[in-house]
Amino acid sequence: MGDGVDSVSTFFKRDIGLVSKPGRYLGIEVNARHKPLSTPGTNCVLVYPDVYEIGMSHLGLAILYEEINDREDSMADRAYLPWVDMQELMERKGIPLFGLESRVPLGLFDLVGITLQHELTYANVLRILSLAGIPLRSAERRDSDPLVVGGGPGAYNPEPVADFFDFLVLGEGEEVIHEILDAVREWKHMGKKDRRGFLRRCASIPGVYVPSLYRVHYRPDGTVSGIEPLEGAPLPVHKRVVPDLNEKVKPRRPPVPLVESVHDRCSLEIFRGCTRGCRFCQAGMVYRPVRERSEDLLHGWGRELVSATGCDELSLSSLSSADYTRINSLAERLSEDLERKGVAVSLPSLRTDSFSVELASRVGRIRKTGLTLAPEVASPRLRAVINKELSDRDLLEAVGAAYREGWRKMKLYFMVGLPGEEEGDVEAICGLVRRIMREGDGGGPPRGLRLSVSVSTFVPKPHTPFQWARQISLPETARRHFILKEGLRIKGVTWKWHTREMSYLEGVLARGDRRLGPVVEAAAREGCLDNWSEFFSWERWRRALEGYGLDPAWYVERERGEEEIFPWEHLSAGVKKSFLWEEYLKALRGEPTPDCRFADCTDCGACDGKEIVNRLAGGGR
Amino acid sequence: MKRLLVKYYKKGDAAFLSHRETMRVLERALRRSGADLVFTSGFHPRVKMSFSPALPLGVAAEAEYLEAAVEGEPDLEEMIKRMNDALPEGMGVTSLQVMPGYMPKLSRWARYGLYRVEGGGGALHLCMRLDGEGGGRLRDALQLLKERLGVEAEAVTRVGIYASRDEILEENPGKVYFYHAGKGELEEMEDSGAG
Numbered sequence: 134m135g136d137g138v139d140s141v142s143t144f145f146k147r148d149i150g151l152v153s154k155p156g157r158y159l160g161i162e163v164n165a166r167h168k169p170l171s172t173p174g175t176n177c178v179l180v181y182p183d184v185y186e187i188g189m190s191h192l193g194l195a196i197l198y199e200e201i202n203d204r205e206d207s208m209a210d211r212a213y214l215p216w217v218d219m220q221e222l223m224e225r226k227g228i229p230l231f232g233l234e235s236r237v238p239l240g241l242f243d244l245v246g247i248t249l250q251h252e253l254t255y256a257n258v259l260r261i262l263s264l265a266g267i268p269l270r271s272a273e274r275r276d277s278d279p280l281v282v283g284g285g286p287g288a289y290n291p292e293p294v295a296d297f298f299d300f301l302v303l304g305e306g307e308e309v310i311h312e313i314l315d316a317v318r319e320w321k322h323m324g325k326k327d328r329r330g331f332l333r334r335c336a337s338i339p340g341v342y343v344p345s346l347y348r349v350h351y352r353p354d355g356t357v358s359g360i361e362p363l364e365g366a367p368l369p370v371h372k373r374v375v376p377d378l379n380e381k382v383k384p385r386r387p388p389v390p391l392v393e394s395v396h397d398r399c400s401l402e403i404f405r406g407c408t409r410g411c412r413f414c415q416a417g418m419v420y421r422p423v424r425e426r427s428e429d430l431l432h433g434w435g436r437e438l439v440s441a442t443g444c445d446e447l448s449l450s451s452l453s454s455a456d457y458t459r460i461n462s463l464a465e466r467l468s469e470d471l472e473r474k475g476v477a478v479s480l481p482s483l484r485t486d487s488f489s490v491e492l493a494s495r496v497g498r499i500r501k502t503g504l505t506l507a508p509e510v511a512s513p514r515l516r517a518v519i520n521k522e523l524s525d526r527d528l529l530e531a532v533g534a535a536y537r538e539g540w541r542k543m544k545l546y547f548m549v550g551l552p553g554e555e556e557g558d559v560e561a562i563c564g565l566v567r568r569i570m571r572e573g574d575g576g577g578p579p580r581g582l583r584l585s586v587s588v589s590t591f592v593p594k595p596h597t598p599f600q601w602a603r604q605i606s607l608p609e610t611a612r613r614h615f616i617l618k619e620g621l622r623i624k625g626v627t628w629k630w631h632t633r634e635m636s637y638l639e640g641v642l643a644r645g646d647r648r649l650g651p652v653v654e655a656a657a658r659e660g661c662l663d664n665w666s667e668f669f670s671w672e673r674w675r676r677a678l679e680g681y682g683l684d685p686a687w688y689v690e691r692e693r694g695e696e697e698i699f700p701w702e703h704l705s706a707g708v709k710k711s712f713l714w715e716e717y718l719k720a721l722r723g724e725p726t727p728d729c730r731f732a733d734c735t736d737c738g739a740c741d742g743k744e745i746v747n748r749l750a751g752g753g754r
Numbered sequence: 755m756k757r758l759l760v761k762y763y764k765k766g767d768a769a770f771l772s773h774r775e776t777m778r779v780l781e782r783a784l785r786r787s788g789a790d791l792v793f794t795s796g797f798h799p800r801v802k803m804s805f806s807p808a809l810p811l812g813v814a815a816e817a818e819y820l821e822a823a824v825e826g827e828p829d830l831e832e833m834i835k836r837m838n839d840a841l842p843e844g845m846g847v848t849s850l851q852v853m854p855g856y857m858p859k860l861s862r863w864a865r866y867g868l869y870r871v872e873g874g875g876g877a878l879h880l881c882m883r884l885d886g887e888g889g890g891r892l893r894d895a896l897q898l899l900k901e902r903l904g905v906e907a908e909a910v911t912r913v914g915i916y917a918s919r920d921e922i923l924e925e926n927p928g929k930v931y932f933y934h935a936g937k938g939e940l941e942e943m944e945d946s947g948a949g
């Protein structure tokens with residue numbers, strides 16, 4: 134490992150002071166494991182394809198970091214996308230991207246694991262590979278190159294970046310990682326020969342998807358006509374699910390960010406999955422079923438996390454934390470223990486009702502900076518479409534409760550562009566906001582309340598009931614923003630919208646196919662950090678799409694028919710396509726589907742009826 | 755309530771932590787020290803503590819200070835041990851003492867910084883004020899060192915923080931150059947004859 138490592142250490146001595154926030158690159162975080170690379174062991178580096186401040190907050194990688202480092206025969210380092218000044222300096226000095234703790238170039242690891250959390254980080258993935266000097270395409274890599282492995286929600290349709298991964302993992306990683314590490318160790322002992330044969334063996338590990346073992350056939354109109362597994366690869370690839378999360382208690386000592394990160398707090402994951410059944414929500418479909426951890430376990434673990442990190446905020450995280458069956462008692466026990474230590478307990482994802490608000494107030498006594506609620510839509514009709522049970526009354530009561538509890542800054546999330554949305558539905562957002570400002574304090578105006586309204590554009594996601602739906606065009610989005618701009622001129626209210634073109638690009642990539650691979654590559658050559666508005670350039674992507682004769686509107690604005698074979702047809706998130714289609718039809722009819730935690734199972738396909746079932750800490754179904 | 759004075763160092767890679775980042779890691783280490791800390795009041799309570807003046811990025815330090823308030827009888831030995839387990843590589847607590855009532859606040863006495871400047875095979879000492887008035891930017895001082903003495907700084911370490919110039923000379927560091935920010939001058943500090 135001669136040169137690369139030496140030059141990185143010289144770089145640290147001479148040049149690291151030249152970049153902004155060098156703390157991002159030091160790798161001396163408290164709780165960092167600093168395990169050395171070893172020849173017989175399996176050397177991994179876990180990569181979040183965005184900057185340190187975002188990547189360090191990610192729970193999934195913290196879990197894997199501990200799973201891997203707890204093994205005698207393996208080690209895991211960490212890497213993030215350097216900020217632009219550091220990227221430039223590294224390129225100028227010929228410094229390849231390195232693992233933060235070991236300062237060893239990524240190319241010298243056995244496995245480079247990259248999480249796909251968002252479509253707008255796809256160019257970053259390529260940027261990371263090119264900064265590391267690793268051949269971009271799986272097909273170009275030699276036996277000695279690292280295995281480039283993907284995971285995270287993006288793995289449910291990784292097709293636009295499939296060519297760049299040797300394999301991807303569908304679903305939860307904490308069990309399958311061990312099967313993968315065993316396989317890599319064995320391959321390494323055999324001298325890392327016959328990479329393709331090795332990938333074929335990996336494909337037999339449940340949850341592992343090897344893109345090169347599937348051939349996609351297209352019709353002349355660009356739609357997929359079939360996906361053909363090669364050399365005995367499984368069809369479909371099933372996601373991995375951990376049946377009982379009480380057996381998986383990680384992270385226990387996560388590395389603590391040196392530089393202030395976006396979510397500057399410690400996360401305690403109280404459960405996984407959500408069966409509320411919001412039809413736009415990919416997480417709510419792909420993480421099923423609901424698996425709650427036991428209250429006593431969480432109580433002890435939460436306190437342990439605080440004393441292992443010294444953090445001042447413990448966040449009870451999940452997709453909808455107020456839904457946890459023992460939430461009142463857990464939150465109260467934890468806040469009672471931690472308040473004296475100046476540690477706040479927080480609930481990051483609140484339901485829009487007064488129960489949640491009151492709960493948040495009780496536990497968050499010592500910190501009342503801002504409250505976020507996500508009503509998503511404002512008209513009863515659209516609420517029925519998205520299957521979100523909520524009334525204006527619920528929202529007004531939630532706001533009223535928060536106001537009485539002392540919150541003076543609140544944030545509301547809305548979405549535009551949902552299937553069946555009309556102008557009246559957008560106007561209803563303005564109406565609802567006006568009503569809040571008029572009668573939010575138990576019928577009277579909530580004096581001094583500052584409301585910020587944040588509006589995103591709906592992007593249909595794979596494995597959701599809306600995967601067949603069309604996304605609105607750029608002019609249609611602009612029209613909706615105009616209505617909001619006019620209608621939200623209300624004292625005390627500010628509003629923000631997602632950059633239209635960003636949502637549009639997200640739409641192209643979310644339901645994209647493999648033909649987009651070269652487009653991502655071309656766009657990444659000219660820039661990255663698309664999720665940072667100062668670097669985002671739709672023009673760059675538009676040109677790249679045009680260069681390969683691909684029409685973004687075809688991906689984004691086209692409604693798909695029942696017969697459509699999706700580019701992700703060979704990948705299963707558990708939930709059946711027939712269930713999703715039924716849900717789509719029900720959405721268009723405005724019919725509700727109840728939550729299977731409290732009503733009957735609607736046979737979505739996520740459970741196996743034996744091991745994999747909804748598991749609630751408070752008992753019940 | 756007792757006031758504690760924590761003396762710590764920061765070297766190697768840790769010298770590249772900004773002042774804010776340094777405060778964060780120290781606050782977290784204090785939270786893990788087992789002491790019964792005193793918090794500020796308000797919506798966002800913080801550990802009640804104050805720090806010696808900011809170090810420029812990349813400058814190591816041998817003796818920086820932090821003052822924190824605690825309740826009860828802190829076990830100082832145990833606190834040092836726990837804090838050292840909770841600090842990043844390159845940082846450590848060297849001593850911890852309960853401040854006697856007459857001792858002024860850190861911000862009152864932390865007036866002068868003494869720096870060791872290494873370069874060209876040798877080392878010299880530089881002193882400058884740390885507070886606003888009369889304080890000066892270390893970068894300007896180093897520039898002046900280069901112009902006047904031909905010393906190109908390769909490594910800079912703040913070796914200590916003092917209340918007065920005499921205190922520095924009592925430590926007998928040898929020849930010390932004092933940087934007058936106002937005049938933009940370097941002068942040799944008078945040896946009070948102690949050695």
Ligand code: SF4
Nearest residue numbers: 729734735736737740
């Ligand atoms: S299979 Fe039934 S119980 Fe399981 S998540 Fe789906 S609807 Fe709910």
